Amino acid sequence: MTLDFRKIRGVVMDVDGVLWRGDEPISGAAEFIAFLQSRGIPFALATNNSNKSPEDYQIKLEALKLGQLDVDQIVTSGRATASYMKQHYPAGTRIHVLGGDGLRLLMQRAGMILTDEPPCAAVVVGIDFSLNYEKVRKANALVRGGADFIGTNADATFPMPDGPAPGAGSILAMLATASGKKPVVIGKPNAAMYQAALDVIGTTADETLMVGDRIDTDIDGAQALGLKGALVLTGVSTRAEAEAAQRPPDIVINSLNELISQWQQA
Template sequence: MQTFTDIRALIIDMDGVLWHGDQAQAGLIEFFAALRQLNLPFVLATNNASLTAAQYVEKLAGMGVTVALPEVLTSGMATALYLSKLYQPEQTRVFVIGGIGARQPLLDLGFTLTGLYETGPGQGADLVVSGLDRELSWDKLATATLNIRAGAKFIGTNGDTTLPTERGVTHGNGAILAALQVASGVSPTIIGKPEPIIYQQALELLGTDMATTIAIGDRLDTDILGAVRTGIRSLLVLSGVSTTADLQNIDYAPTWVMADIREVTQALTSSAKIRPDTL
């Protein structure tokens, strides 16, 4: 049994960790019950920008788990916050590929969103933001390409090339970014994991330090690498994308590797019994 030491907060991925698509992972309710019982604060930080924080709260409620809005941070939210510090929202036009989870945070911060084929002088976008879009179309890709080629800054909410679902692993936002990059000749700036931006924002929300906060995720190339780049410890669960075989092909590593959140729950509760002063 693996144990933990000096953990005071968690940054937890969702897809592949808490669920596959609409199918909850076994032990989901018990995992959150343990976090509440141990008084461990957490932020659910996901690269998936397809839903809003409120929609994720609703999704978890449908699975029998209650979380609050401030406990959710999506890459869409992280992107909007990041851009609001670089640009004046009320003077900045954005074309978005993505669902409400990518669009609403930008609107909330005062950005103006442009529509299909609003391109050219005076009508085009200053920024193109691409997130996971389940209604992706030729027209959306064309509008994004035209804006980027006209000089709009190209931003990706995340670079995940794949997405675990209840039907298996399918394409993620990184596949959309790749298409736009090939069409425009411009590489995107990535906001989500493995870049440290979303982890740094989560740490600010938690009010904890790097030494006592750990990240839990299912992807080595995003969740774990992002934690390494941020300077925090990490835990890989094998219930999503990455496997133990993948560990042999990287030059970094998670602090812990566990099968799923059921094993994480067991380790958390056992560690609390052994060293109650550290949790």
């Protein structure tokens, strides 16, 4: 596991498990953002969390004193899914959203009309912190009735201070089991998320570093597209999992402070 920092011209980084856990900032997060800004290294955030809009993340970054970012620097799976919907469904298409207010807003901005009843062209599923049986039952009925089944991301869990919590992937798995249909998934590790981030920062894949806490999404997806992968051990994946991975990360670090230190020494 080696990485030549001298060849890195841009950075894409995950959020949950890298910059914060829940509403608690992770040590080194503010310092790493300041480090990139001080060196003029372009960077973007790429998060599979679809519950919040890019504007919500901009506010949270400032509230946690992690730094000020432009909205365009924040690529969420909800934002990528909204782009997908605009490309594949005409404005005025009736869809159902099982997810948070941020995802619903992004779908409306994409020209979709939200509905809880048929006719319904697609069911879009993200993380929903107020999930209940009735919501799942309604979404399942629409999918079984012929609506397309689309997921913002397939993360089974996401990091919280008290341990991994069920993520959007767990909701997708439940609906897939009940409906007998496989969802189209937009977020990491699919290429669309990384390409959207590369478009934001203006670098090529081979000169860009992906910093994430999950091998199965952050690192695997990035390396498959040609980015370098840095696994930070403040979230989900462990060093043992990195060493056992079929395609190991280019570098494994304990914290973002350690990443800064190694970069400065390069």
